[in-house]
Amino acid sequence: MRILPLLLAGLLAAPSLAAGQSATPGAPAATAPAATAPVQAAAPAPPPVEEKRDPQFGLALTLGVADGAVLSFTWSPLWWMMLDAGFAYTLQPGLVVGLEFRPIDFFVAPIIRGEYGYYFPGRTADQIMKWAGVPEAQWPLVGSASYNWFSGLVGIAIGSRRGFTAALEGGIGLISLNVKGGSSTVNGAQVTTEAWKAQSFFPTARISFLYFF
Amino acid sequence: MNPIRNTALALLALTLAGCNTFYAEAEQPQVCVTLAPQTFTITGSSAAPVAEAAAATTLAGFGAQVDLGLSSWLPDFMTKGSSDSRILHLLSFSVAASGAAGANLDWLQSVQITVQKGTTTPVVLASWTPGSGQTGHVGPLLTSVTVPGSNQDLNLSDFLSSNGTLVTAVTGTVDSARLPAGSTWTGQVGVCFYAKIKKTYAELINGN
Structure with missing residues (x-):
């Protein structure tokens, strides 16, 4: 310790x-x-003992929901606090930023984390419509979609703060899907939709691997 | 007590509780549908005074059932299942002249749209009479009428049939003396809705 x-x-x-x-x-x-x-x-006086400073910068690879796959850079200004920002990809590229606390410096340590993610507009809606079984005739009514979320997680980290750690976290989040509208002729009727929004309060989980150098 | 069994039971209870806590919701502020031209049959005529014109006018009724197949235009999860978790409001209703160039609705004296499920009493969703303000003029002629829903608190989900269809009736009166010849007239009906749905994960998993 x-x-x-x-x-x-x-x-x-x-x-x-x-x-x-x-x-x-x-x-x-x-x-x-x-x-x-x-x-x-x-007995000449020994040189003053300097505590070696913990490494401040790290690189992390994360897989999670709703993160997707994230490659992020971590900065730890204090040994118990970490800030990270990374490039993410699920159905679309995006960005994820996080603030993490590890209040105990030990081989096994608890984690408290908050994060925000944003994924750029793109094919997200197409994939969701495929999965949801929305008839193809209705697809033009759903334009490109972006999504963002906030989440709070707790978890456990295993490893050395001065080297490699693996972490498993779970929590809750609020995700928002922002969808552009569209227009199409469906079954003989002209249908026009405004931009619409979907939200979900959902369970979230992530596993990450972090290396401080 | 077996701690492993207790832990498993606690996790199961937590998961089930979570399924009722976690939710998904979608909100569509406005979806507008313009139907293919509808043919309305003139049902009879009677002499009646028209207040604004202060002159006798021969009124004739018209009507047609208009089935709004919402399940064709909205995803199934917004039109099927329990109505407790869905809200569907009529924002506006419109009717426009269709047919030959110069077609107009100057002979239209009143129009209303009602909704009915089964044999229940029809509920008026929107109505219009000349001078009520909600009109769309092109030039001197009345070519279309747009009316906001008069009962926007009414949840139309309660009126959806099992196949996601809203059975409406468009009725009204015309000045038969000014109506072009024939026992029918054709108009284009449009409706705009607001839709919102909220379901827990448990409901989504169970398919409710």
Whole structure:
């Protein structure tokens, strides 16, 4: 755990602290020169121990719902906080940004995460119509669609904060599908639709692999 | 107690609870349908005064049943299943002159659209009379009439048949003296709807 390096640093620093105390002003002047000279010669102060800074930048690969596949760059300004932004792809290319907290620095650590994603307009609606079995005659009524979502997740990370970690997270999200309208002749009638919107409050999950360098 | 069984039961309960919490909804602010020209049959005539003209006019009735096959124009999930989770409102109704060039509706004295399911009492969705304001003029002649739905709180989902059809009737009166010769007239009917549906994941999984 993170406390171990601090204990080691304390033990290493103990002799130099003792030496410093012996040279404190106010000690008897008559004994000082004779007593301190041999100590200083025998135990020179070790160089100050610097805690090695955790790596700040990483690269992550994520697979999830509604993320799709995401390749993201991670920045960790504090050891317990990470910001990431990445390129994503499901039915269309998109962007995902996230804020993540890992409050415990251990081999197994909990995760609290919030993220936002946006996918550009494109073939999303076509795929959804295929899956939903919408008759082809109605397809022109549904134009290109983009979607975005917010989600909150909790999970667990396994691995080293200073190297490779794998994380599994689950949570809830709100996804919005924004669809352009269209016009078509369907069964002898002229049908025109305005732009419309669909929303879903849904369960979300993701698995990610992160490497700090 | 078996902790594994308890955990499994808890997860199952959580999943089932989640299926009733998670939902999907879709909202279509406006879908407009212009039907193929409809033929209306003149059903009779009677002399009656027309208030605005302050002159005797011979009125004749007309009517036709117009089946709006919404399932043809909207995805099935918006027209089928329980009406509890669906909202369908009539935004507007229109009728336009069709046929030869110069065709107009100057002889139209009133028009209304009603909806009915089975043998229930018909409900008026929209109606128009001259001077009620909702008209579409091209030049001096009345070529089309557009009327906003007069009962926009009415959920038309309750009137949908099992195959997703809304059975409506378009009726009204004409000034038979000004009506072009014939016992029928032809007009183009248009309707605009607002539609919204919200279903839980449990309902989607069960196909309700």
